[in-house]
Amino acid sequence: MQTALMHEMEQIIDRLVPIPEFNALLRTFVRDKAGETSRWGETTRHVHYMFGGASPHIDRIAALTELIVLALDIADDLQDQDNAEKSWMRCPPELSLNAVMGLLMGTVGELGRLQSEHPGDTFPEPGEVGLIVMNAVNGQYRDLTNDIASEQDYISVVQQKSCMLLKLAYYMGYGSVAPLPPVAEQMELLAGYLGVVSQLSNDLRDVLRYDIKNDLLHKKRTLPVLFLLADEEDSFPVIRQYYDGAIDRDEFLKHKLASVDYIRESGCVEYTEVIKTLFLQKAEETMDAIPAADPEWKERFRELVIGPKQPEAEPSEATS
Incomplete structure (x- = not known):
């Protein structure tokens, strides 16, 4: 900061x-x-300047x-x-x-x-800010009550919770531009895609941790965990047994290291990375379509939230 x-x-x-x-x-x-x-405040500033703001x-x-x-x-x-x-x-x-x-x-x-x-x-409307925060609170409630049973549920909760913080940072930036640019829908899409990318990175890290922040210990149903619970081979039943209440926390902790080894070998990491890549591609497509008043600030914003745009590969002699 x-x-x-x-x-x-x-x-x-x-x-x-x-x-x-x-x-x-x-x-x-x-x-x-x-x-x-x-980078929340910096994100607000970048969005503001990207749309020509000078507040x-x-x-x-x-x-x-x-x-x-x-x-x-x-x-x-x-x-x-x-x-x-x-x-x-x-x-x-x-x-x-x-x-x-x-x-x-x-x-x-x-x-x-x-x-x-x-x-x-021109300033962001307090009422709109309150609604964005309230949506995040609704998403947090669903997260706390483990209201997740499928991949679709997971995406829905993330887009209600984590993505709202990005939506807030974006709105605080373009909501301060006069006249207000007609980009709310595109910026909300971008927040939705990048929020899922960020949450997937966090959830993948947290399911592999050895400490108290490990999501398995708290029986959270993140996308990586849903993948593990869907394993029908029962090659490592401990995780499902713990989630079903067949074994308690102390018993599960005895298998902690074995659980992490199983997760690394299960395909869970690769699966999560594939889903993350798909959402990142959608974010990049949405970013390209956003009509910025200042292309230089748009590129700075892209680097801040996604990373620099990769140059397109030149066709090889074999395909040209």
């Missing part, structure tokens, strides 16, 4: 939170978040994007209880929950403040 962006986030906190202890706690959470490879308030808007995502990250960790090293997991949970409510309501309030203080400028 850029230093200027973190400074903007701290200024927003100073405006919203006069209580010294609460202010210090939120600043601690911001610094903790800054230690990650967080003098874009840095503050990008900081609001980061604060909303921070609030949702804290809530996610409180619910999953699997990220113990984070500062919001080391303080009393009631204080972290209070931080979530304060950050969400405060950021929406800041958008309203910007609109009232600068009536001639």
Whole structure:
């Protein structure tokens, strides 16, 4: 995270939170978040400039994007209880929950403040931001209740949950452009494809972990796990037995290393990578079709969210 962006986030906190202890706690959470490879605010800025935006308030808007995502990250960790090293997991949970409510309501309030203080400028609509966040909350509920029984269910939950964060970052960028560009549908498609790509990468990593964040320990039904549960050969029945309740957590942990070895040999990794590649191809096609006002910023945006565009291979002599 850029230093200027973190400074903007701290200024927003100073405006919203006069209580010294609460202010210090939120600043601690911001610094903790800054230690990650967080690109949410940068994504908002790139989208804004890609569509020809020149708002003098874009840095503050990008900081609001980061604060909303921070609030949702804290809530996610409180619910999953699997990220113990984070500062919001080391303080009393009631204080972290209070931080979530304060950050969400405060950021929406800041958008309203910007609109009232600068009536001639264009800003993202607080109502639309609230709806995007609510969709993410709905997706999180489905994730928490393990409302996933098929690949289609998995994609649906991911697009309701993880993809909404990308949609938020994109909307915060183009929603600040005047006149508002007619790109909402294309940007939502892009968020849907790239959100699945990102989630598949996370889920594949988490199913292969040896620590508490391993998805199998929490009986999560991610795409890699669904592949494993669909194995009809029963060459390694321990995973299905654990999910069905035939064995408990302690018994399953005795087979932890064997489970990871089985996963690596099962074809699960290859299957997940194929699905990821398909969604990445769809994202690249959608990206190509987006009408950007500034091609240079579009390429920067592509590099940020996908990577540089690969040059087309020249035909060989044998095929020309």
